[in-house]
Amino acid sequence: MLAEQRRQRLAAAMREAGIDHMVLYGNAWQGDYLRYGADFGILEGHGIAVVAADGVVELFLDSATEVERAELEAAQVQVHFAADIARAVGTRLDRAANDRIAAAPRRFVPRWLLEPERNFALADGTALLDQLLMHKTAGELAAIRRAARIADEAYGEFRRAVRPGRRQYEIVADIESHLRRRGCPDNFMIIGSGGKDVFGMTPPSERRIAAGDLVTTELTPAVEGYFAQICRTLVVGKASASQRRAFDVYVEALEAGIAAVRPGARAADVARAENDVFRKHGLGEYTTSQWTRVRGHGMGLFADSKPHILEDVNTVLESGMALIVHPNTYHPDAGYIVLGDALVVTDRGCEVLCRTPRELFEVAA
Amino acid sequence: MRRGLIARSLVELPDAVLQARLDRLGAAMGEAQFDALVIYTNNTRPAGVSWLTGFVPYWSEGLLVVPRAGAPVLVVALSFRVKAWIERTSRVGEVLHTPRIGLKAAQRIATARADAAVGIVDFEGLPSGIAEDLREGGPGLRLSDASALFSKLRAKADPAEIALAARAAAIGRCALGVAAGDTLGAIVASVEAEARSLGAEEIYLAAATDLDREARFMRVEGERSLGKSFALRATLAYKGTWVRLVRTFGATAVAREAASRLAQAVAPLPGDCGFSGFRSWLIEGCRTTQPLDALMGSRVDGSTPPPPGALVSVQAAVSIDGQTVLVGAPALIGGRGEASSLIVDPDFG
Structure with missing residues (x-):
């Protein structure tokens, strides 16, 4: 259902742009463009879909194991195993050399396909796909809402899993196991634990949880390929007064950012609203790229979709976009703190999807 | 995009092992008259860079620049806030952070020699944006x-890599061995919990939920009813080394026979192919940057037999007494007259 809707939207956009064939590249890190057109959630190797304007999709994969899976999971697609994927796709495109062909995301497409010796030329179709990826249908938003419910539940599990003496990777094992039990196949999750010595989140390490630690996580489960994220921070034991004072800044910044989300606002407006709170508290330095990457981002078939919420990103927000607003950064009195809620832009503002309270949680030391 | 434990162990991957690999590469580069070698890495193509440095990206992308002599430089698109994490989990001479990794890598090489001869691993498959930036940064x-x-250097596993593969295989076997539950979700959850608790860097589970109907694997999303026999495939990484294992449930006796036949089929590799009695089969191993490339198989045209000393993962389907059994395990290809052998026994009976 979702796949068919996407395919129809893509075909219509291609016709409008005068594109006969769209080449979509994907891998397990950035698989959203490929999944949009071919409805395959790639895990291993490269995948390239050639989508014709009449809706016919051919999917080329260089992993034999993935080919078998794609044959079952993407039943409407012609699947080809191609150990040398660039040349196999090139042979296919040779048959369409006189047609208008575009590629997305063009910068990820194997170099060989863009060499001037080829019989065909690939225009950049990235912006066309980005528009489709950012503006969600009702069905896509429903999947994101379901993913947000799962994220809330998983954060509850996270609070139960964090105990002194446990290693970070053991906690992540509990969460991933919980998600698999819920039938959720994918998740992007990073974690941090400690104090002022921690400057961000990473994949889990062997570090043990200790009393007094701030424990941060970004949980991003997916439903039917659509990711929804939640960011929260907890303390092992009683939060100190300075930890609480620090956390209050993030609550204020998150609320300011969410209040700025409405159709017609720009991504930059949301980032500025969050950062102004930090500046007001004399913490403006910690809104720079030295301390934080983004102040939020889009959500969808990729966990870190466009638009990025930064003061220099002027993408106009429109109803139907899905975002996370997260003023995550370092605080000099407490360490790295995260707090973020997933939301959907609506006609009059936004609908916040996360239901987990915006608290600095405490777990037993 | 999931990841479990990413940590470097100086016991499992000592400096001397990584330096020996770099020394071999440096010698080969000298023979080929390369001044520098460039290897791309991302979430799905980590195997070249992790083999030389231990670095495994959980996100984003990077280029490793290996000079013919001297320490390698890792150029990553990850922000410098994770520099300390990269330095903790890998062994590189320097880490540079920039969104345009191709540009920075080329500039770095060109600083030493403007017309340097640069070898690029999987040049054809390099993302075009990075290739364009390499040309801009070092015209x-x-x-x-x-x-x-x-590929020639990477093909034969050294003792450290074999030990990592053995550990990955042991984790996978243990995890599939404890599989328990009334539903597919519960079974998969139990396997995943065990594997990650034992330190797996990653585990992808796929299921063939009713072998009487379908013998191909699917990703598990939502709940599915299970047939009287079904199979799980675990694709598992431990400290950068990937293996696949398969367990068939509900057919203990024939699964034992299938495990025995798989061991027999593997033994003559890389010479004779012993898979004639199987319905389908596949042998995968690392050639350059992808952990498990298809090398040989019933659906693979133009086979690339693994050389003696290579690590591979083997999966196969076989019919025994009218029952379909799926079986799989990693193997080490024999050399100097030794038989190839499975690293773990895929019999879970």
Whole structure:
């Protein structure tokens, strides 16, 4: 259902742009463009879909194991195993050399396909796909809402899993196991634990949880390929007064950012609203790229979709976009703190999807 | 995009092992007259860079620049806030952070020699944006493909890599061995919990939920009813080394026979192929940057037999007494007259 809707939207956009064939590249890190057109959630190797304007999709994969899976999971697609994927796709495109062909995301497409010796030329179709990826249908938003419910539940599990003496990777094992039990196949999750010595989140390490630690996580489960994220921070034991004072800044910044989300606002407006709170508290330095990457981002078939919420990103927000607003950064009195809620832009503002309270949680030391 | 434990162990991957690999590469680069070698890495193509440095990206992408002599430089698109994490989990001379990794890598090479001969592993498959940036950053650099050179060095596993594969296989076997539950979700959850608790860097589970109907694997999303026999495939990484294992449930006796036949089929590799009695089969191993490339198989045209000393993962389907059994395990290809052998016994009976 979702796949068919996407395919129809893509075909219509291609016709409008005068594109006969769209080449979509994907891998397990950035698989959203490929999944949009071919409805395959790639895990291993490269995948390239050639989508014709009449809706016919051919999917080329260089992993034999993935080919078998794609044959079952993407039943409407012609699947080809191609150990040398660039040349196999090139042979296919040779048959369409006189047609208008575009590629997305063009910068990820194997170099060989863009060499001037080829019989065909690939225009950049990235912006066309980005528009489709950012503006969600009702069905896509429903999947994101379901993913947000799962994220809330998983954060509850996270609070139960964090105990002194446990290693970070053991906690992540509990969460991933919980998600698999819920039938959720994918998740992007990073974690941090400690104090002022921690400057961000990473994949889990062997570090043990200790009393007094701030424990941060970004949980991003997916439903039917659509990711929804939640960011929260907890303390092992009683939060100190300075930890609480620090956390209050993030609550204020998150609320300011969410209040700025409405159709017609720009991504930059949301980032500025969050950062102004930090500046007001004399913490403006910690809104720079030295301390934080983004102040939020889009959500969808990729966990870190466009638009990025930064003061220099002027993408106009429109109803139907899905975002996370997260003023995550370092605080000099407490360490790295995260707090973020997933939301959907609506006609009059936004609908916040996360239901987990915006608290600095405490777990037993 | 999931990841479990990413940590470097100086016991499992000592400096001396990584330096020996770099020394071999440096010698080969000298013979090929390369001044520098460039290897791309991301979430799905980590195997070249992790083999030389231990670095495994959980996100984003990077280029490893290996000079013919001297320490390698890792150029990553990850922000410098994770520099300390990269330095903790890998062994590189320097880490540079920039969104345009191709540009920075080329500039770095060109600083030493503007017309340097640069070998690029999997040059054809390099993301075009990075290739364009390499040309912009070093317009005088002479770029060419170095896949064959790298693949030849990478193919034969050293004792450290074999030990990591054995550990990955042991984790996978243990995890599939404790599989329990009334539903597919519960079973998969139990396997995943065990594997990650034992330190797996990653585990992808796929299921063939009713072998009487379908013998191909699917990703598990939502709940599915299970047939009287079904199979799980675990694709598992431990500290950068990937293996696949398969367990068939509900057919203990024939699964034992299938495990025995798999061991027999593997033994003559890389010479004779012993898979004639199987319905389908596949042998995968690392050639350059992808952990498990298809090398040989019933659906693979133009086989690339693994050389003696290579690590591979083997999966196969076989019919025994009218029952379909799926079986799989990693194997070490024999050398100097030794038989090839499975690293773990895929019999879970």
